[in-house]
Amino acid sequence: MNQAVRTDILTVRGVSKIFGADRGSVAALSDVNFSVRRQQFVTIVGPSGCGKSTLMQILGGLASASCGEVLLNGEKIAAPRPDHIAAVFQEPWLLPWKSAQENVEFPLSLKGVAVAERRARAAAQLELVGLAHAATRLPHELSGGMRQRVAIARALVQEPDLLLMDEPFAALDEQTRTKMGNELLRIWEHSRRTIVFITHGLTEAIYLADVILVMAARPGRIVERIEVPLPRPRSIDMIGSEVFGQLRNRIWQLIGDSP
Amino acid sequence: MTRSGLQRVFVLGAQLLVVAVLLGLWQAAAPLGWVDPDTLPPFSAVLDTLWQMLHDRSFLQDIEITGVEVLVAFIVMVPTGLLIGFVIGENRPLYRTLRGPLDLLMAMPKALFLPLFIFVFGIGFAEKVLFSLTLGIFVVILAGIAAVHSIPQGLINAARSMGATKAQIYTRIYLPGMIPLLLNSVRVGLIFTIFGVLVAEMYVSTHGLGRMIFDAGEAYHLRDMLAGVLLIAVISIALSEMLRRFERLIRTRRASFS
Numbered sequence: 001m002n003q004a005v006r007t008d009i010l011t012v013r014g015v016s017k018i019f020g021a022d023r024g025s026v027a028a029l030s031d032v033n034f035s036v037r038r039q040q041f042v043t044i045v046g047p048s049g050c051g052k053s054t055l056m057q058i059l060g061g062l063a064s065a066s067c068g069e070v071l072l073n074g075e076k077i078a079a080p081r082p083d084h085i086a087a088v089f090q091e092p093w094l095l096p097w098k099s100a101q102e103n104v105e106f107p108l109s110l111k112g113v114a115v116a117e118r119r120a121r122a123a124a125q126l127e128l129v130g131l132a133h134a135a136t137r138l139p140h141e142l143s144g145g146m147r148q149r150v151a152i153a154r155a156l157v158q159e160p161d162l163l164l165m166d167e168p169f170a171a172l173d174e175q176t177r178t179k180m181g182n183e184l185l186r187i188w189e190h191s192r193r194t195i196v197f198i199t200h201g202l203t204e205a206i207y208l209a210d211v212i213l214v215m216a217a218r219p220g221r222i223v224e225r226i227e228v229p230l231p232r233p234r235s236i237d238m239i240g241s242e243v244f245g246q247l248r249n250r251i252w253q254l255i256g257d258s259p
Numbered sequence: 260m261t262r263s264g265l266q267r268v269f270v271l272g273a274q275l276l277v278v279a280v281l282l283g284l285w286q287a288a289a290p291l292g293w294v295d296p297d298t299l300p301p302f303s304a305v306l307d308t309l310w311q312m313l314h315d316r317s318f319l320q321d322i323e324i325t326g327v328e329v330l331v332a333f334i335v336m337v338p339t340g341l342l343i344g345f346v347i348g349e350n351r352p353l354y355r356t357l358r359g360p361l362d363l364l365m366a367m368p369k370a371l372f373l374p375l376f377i378f379v380f381g382i383g384f385a386e387k388v389l390f391s392l393t394l395g396i397f398v399v400i401l402a403g404i405a406a407v408h409s410i411p412q413g414l415i416n417a418a419r420s421m422g423a424t425k426a427q428i429y430t431r432i433y434l435p436g437m438i439p440l441l442l443n444s445v446r447v448g449l450i451f452t453i454f455g456v457l458v459a460e461m462y463v464s465t466h467g468l469g470r471m472i473f474d475a476g477e478a479y480h481l482r483d484m485l486a487g488v489l490l491i492a493v494i495s496i497a498l499s500e501m502l503r504r505f506e507r508l509i510r511t512r513r514a515s516f517s
Contacts, residue, residue, distance in 0.1 A: 093417035
């Protein structure tokens with residue numbers, strides 16, 4: 001491993017988030033600490049209400065932490081950093097009046113990238129997510145899985161160091177979800193970006209990850225950091241393997257044990 | 260022809276038939292002795308009167324006066340109403356504070372305040388424009404608020420994460436996202452504006468279509484009165500339909516949030 005691979009791209013130190021003031025206040029996150037190395041695929045798994053999405057908002061600079069800090073390449077994040085971080089949400093959030101191609105171009109057009117350049121870059125990303133043929137279609141003419149692929153292309157076109165994904169496949173059916181997981185791994189291996197992927201699905205969390213951060217609720221916190229020993233590239237039959245089953249049981253216990 | 264195309268032709272034919280039957284009843288009512296021809300002159304007679312009136316300079320002047328008043332009120336009302344609606348819709352505390360009062364104002368028959376407008380602004384252009392503007396603006400304000408609220412917060416968050424500035428969020432997301440909803444309210448606002456100007460003219464005025472219709476009615480010149488009504492109906496329907504077409508065109512070209 002070379003030096004670049006070893007460096008931490010993201011460091012989360014003592015992050016807490018408290019909603020409401022004084023009595024009746026709720027700690028959505030309590031003293032969250034972890035770091036992510038460059039090019040790593042990290043999944044964060046936990047039950048609903050464990051503060052996963054709040055954590056995501058803080059990582060993306062969309063919300064502020066009550067205390068603690070988030071460092072990206074050693075620099076504190078206080079606002080969205082479109083130059084370094086791109087996000088994919090549970091909903092694709094495409095602009096309904098723009099075609100797939102125009103939606104992918106949108107972040108570039110916000111930055112004032114010249115038309116010819118953004119056309120080419122967006123087309124390349126659509127190609128990568130396998131939607132070159134649907135470039136001119138409007139979002140409502142695409143299936144749920146296709147829409148989410150457009151959202152992924154729109155995130156990748158920003159050439160982020162860090163890709164944040166907040167349950168991006170949760171709204172899709174099981175079959176599409178599995179397919180999208182494989183797609184995502186293919187894209188990740190192709191682009192070698194760092195990905196932080198939030199999910200409540202155990203299988204998904206294990207299948208995709210180099211490292212799993214297991215969260216528990218009330219207060220939202222990280223209870224375990226697990227390195228996934230499965231080789232790459234991943235394949236569907238690994239899901240039935242003994243290692244996979246043991247991992248799943250362990251995470252299940254961690255989530256279930258927490259009060 | 261496709262099936263939906265055929266269906267459309269059928270519906271259009273049925274609509275034309277309904278209009279033809281109504282006009283036919285109107286035309287036949289007096290000759291058949293159902294009504295007194297002085298009370299309801301036949302359609303063709305009214306049409307004839309309208310044609311003659313359109314060659315009358317003072318009538319054309321009435322049209323012009325009313326038209327300009329409606330136009331000015333409309334042009335001032337739409338952007339003002341939208342801006343107010345936008346500001347209120349965007350600002351949660353402001354929205355919560357003003358929602359009640361706005362509903363109250365919306366429900367109040369604002370025509371009752373016409374004497375107040377005359378008292379403050381005198382009889383004339385300003386009074387007519389401001390009165391009709393006041394009648395129409397509430398629909399536009401409420402539509403502006405609804406339009407702002409129709410933009411999902413998730414989309415705004417996504418845009419922020421892409422680095423969109425506040426101004427970009429307004430111009431690149433809010434504005435295009437709101438257009439279909441806004442056009443509808445603009446149409447309703449226009450109808451209110453026409454109504455407002457006509458009512459103000461009928462109440463006190465020296466000129467204008469409303470005045471002309473009112474005077475004709477007072478003098479039992481039913482032909483003249485109905486000719487004026489017919490003209491206004493045709494213009495209102497034409498304008499409203501034009502806006503509706505435009506709205507539909509936009510809607511098909513840019514799907515909005517469901």
